[in-house]
Each structure stands twice: as structure tokens, then as C-alpha cells.
Amino acid sequence: NDMPLEYPIRPSAKDWSDLYPMYFKPEAKSRGVPEQDDLSVSDANKDDQKPGSQPESRKIEFADIGCGYGGLLVALAPLFPDTLMLGMEIRTKLVDYLQQRIEALRSIQHKLHQNDTGDAPDVEKRIKTEDLDSADQLKNSVDSTEQDDAESDPEYAKIQDNGETNFPVPGSYDNIAVIRMNAMKYLPNFFEKGQLTKMFFLFPDPHFKKRKHKARIISSTLLAEYAYIMKVGGILYTVTDVKDLHDWMRSHLDVFPLFERIPDSEFEGDLVVSAVCNSTEEGRKVARNNGDKYLACYRRIEDPYSS
Template sequence: MALPQKKYYRQRAHSNPIADHCFEYPSHPDQYDWSNLYPILETDEAKEKKVEFLDVGCGYGGLLVTLSPMFPENLMLGLEIRVKVSDYVNDRIQALRSQHKDKYQNIAVLRTNAMKYLPNFFHKGQLQKLFFLYPDPHFKKAKHKWRIINKWLLAEYAYVLAEQGIVYTITDVKDLHEWMVTHFEEHPLFKRMTDEELKYDKIVDKLFDSTEEGQKVTRNNGDKFLAVFKRVPDEFMENNK
């Protein structure tokens, strides 16, 4: 099975996340059949596994493909709102699985709107890694509410992320970088990780050029702004146990 060609899957780069799209979603995470995305879940050895790495706005799936062999025991999922792009990622994964026996079984893509339906798919504290790589900057002030990082959505990200879980962000837009850093630092359940801490994280180096957008920024000699945050315990809950 040949790898798909992007030229057959092109569509507009921007999508209105506030608009009503036709999505199917469960009313509770337990109601979703993940074996449709990960056939390995039908085996006795893997049937209890759950998605732990989530790439929000995964684009053409570069990060998933890069991390899959690095973390073969972890299920990874890409979320993508655009129809043709999510179709491309799915076809790419199917082709890789057919070309490499027993590999790339731990990655999948789901077309949905992360701004609306995350709690429908994921339990509290389920995720270990959360990625926001080169998100749409929505430059106009009137569209800042469309940004994937905002003070309302951070509560949902904190809900689905396990304590000590990590959020990775990177962008080539300085204004958006500062926006994301400000919102994360103002939230009581996130703490920015230091450069010293990140030295030991083998994922960090892969964030710069694993995606198509990152490769485009490199070709254009653009800047890249990285910020990584850790999900910290809720002190209020700890003090009231």
C-alpha cells in the first residue's frame, strides 16, 4: 500500500472551530469503541490500554509518525478538524501499517473539534502528553476566542491531563507564543518547565521539524518559540482531603 500524496488532500488552512460541524461523539468516554482506531486493542495483551499522548490539531501527522517508534507501548491520537487532512493522516497510517508489519499500530487520527468534545473522549487524568504544535494564530483580535489556548479551555486540558503530565507548545508567531505562555502561567494547575528540565526530555528536539509546518518555518529561516508546561496538583483539593 503506497503512502498517500498530499496534493490529493489539500484544503483551506483555516477552519472556524466555533462553527457547527457534523461530528459524532460519545456522551461518555467508555462508550467509544477505540478498537476501530487501534486494532491491537482486540488482543488480550493490549485490551486495557488507553490513549495517553494527544496531538491537538495534528495536521498531516508528522509528530505521530515520529513518536510512534520512540514510544511503542503508548497509544497516541491526533485530532484534526479538517476533513481532507484527517483523511490523509488516516491513509498515511494505514499505508505505514501495511508496509511495516507490527509497527505504527499505536497511532491513529480522529476528526473532531477539540474545543468542544475532549471530555466526551477522555477520562479525568487520562493523558500523559498533550501537544499544540504551530496552532492557528487567528491574528485578528475578534478571532482570539478561536485560539486553541484560552483561559476557558485550559480548565478542560487540566481535567484530561494527569498530574505531572506535560503540555508542549511551539509556534513561529511571537505574539501567539506570548499569549500561550501568559495563559498557562496564570492558570494555577500549570507550571512552566525550565530549560534544565527539558534537557532530559527526548521529545523536545522532535517538536521543531517533525511537522510539515515546522519544516516550512525552517525552510523560510523563521523563528520558533517553545514553551512546555507541567500539570501540577490542585493545592485546594490537596488541602481539603
């Protein structure tokens, strides 16, 4: 009874405004219906750069593959308040849970922020100093404004939102989201070449039986996709409590020419690695059971054979 999974035909065709409403405006053009030249592969990259596509700063940079209940995203959101992060998860129940969790965190933080900065009263103060004698006069002046003008007036937009701020508030979890998808399929439909600066594979399903190994989320084929969507210098993080899976992931990553192991010793005191090991629901469970955790992090390096 799960909804079928949907994939964008290419990264620039994905409308992110539902997931990151503070960062993306809904697309004006109709969704899902490709324009004539959208079908031409050679135009794909050119199209990504034309004005109207999202500016560089509005791109998702971190992807948490198989994010589960989302503990990592929630931990990293305030550490990188202006970095967009996406959890990718195949199980509907977990996606629904995490969506609600993020919405709750956002609304709490936005309320706190309003009280902290006195944003709403401040707007009122400014309106008063604009010589509006009474609330009636304010209402009349707003009513007589053309709707289009009104919408382009940021102060008015704030009033319409009942004083809620209409821009990302750092630390308000506006920068994290989750999408239901199969990460073993079509990842390059979501991210452009070189887009991601961090990818996380935290406590992936071990698929113990040998005939199930092909279901493992680290494989030579999939590593080629991960390398493609990662930026040179970006970091791929893996952690597991299953020694056999750790050895498997290392054996594939160690020989892959576009990744280079980063010694664990370089991460002493590193907040990201601390979150990688300790912030997820699975990681906490392992800790409660005094299980071991095996970390392996890799840097995406320059293609040794290019140029």
C-alpha cells in the same frame, strides 16, 4: 459536504477498535444505543471501572491537538512503541490523508516484521510437527473444527489472516491514529479525568485579529478542560513561530493554577521536544523559511486546593 462530527456520550462509550485494531477488540454490545443507566451521570465513573471496559494499558495517553498531516505522531510512534497516541484534527482532507499514511506505514512494517522473524514459516513448522501428514489433512482437521473453537485458537487465527500477526508489533504504527473532531468541543467526552500524560499544541492557528482571539486553542476555559483530562505530572507542549501567539499562550498558562512552566533548559537533548519542534509539516516549513520557533512546556501539577 463534510460529515457531521460525532462525539461519544462519555469516554467509556467510545469504541476505539476501528482506529487501533491491534489494541481494541470490537465491542460486542451494540454501539451508540445507551443502556438505561448510561444516562445517569452519577453512574458514569463507576461504569468506567467495571470489568469489560478497557484495561489501564489500553488507554490513549498522548493527544496531538490540530495534528495536521501527522508528522509528530509518525515521529513519536517508534519512540513510544507501546503508548497509544491520538491526533485530533478538524479538516477532513488532512484526516483522510493521515489515515492513509498510517495504514501504509502499518502494512509496510507488518510485512517487514513477518520477514524478519519468519513468523509465518514458524507457524507452518509447528503445524508440521503436530503430525499432520499433508496439507489435505490440515485442511480436513480445520474444516471439522467448530467455528467458535477455531476462532479461539490463536494459531488458526493467524492462518486465517494469511499469516499476518494478530497482535501489536512494536514500531509498526499500530499505536497511532487520527480522529476528525473539533478539539474546542467535548474533549472530556473522549478522555477520562487524568488520562493523558502528554498533550501537544504544535503551531496552532494564530488567529491574528483581536476579534478572532476567542478562536485560539489556548484559553482559560479550554485550559480547565485540558487540566481535567491530564494526569498530574503530565506535560503540555506548545510551540509556534508567531511571537504574539507564544506570548498569548504563556500569559494564559503562566497564571493557570494547575500548570507550571518547565524551563526550556530541562529539555536539552530531549527527543520529544526535538520532535515537537522539528517533526511536523508546519515546523519543517518554518525551518525552511528560517523562522523562529518559540517553545513553552508546562507540567500538570496537583490541585493546590484539593484535600
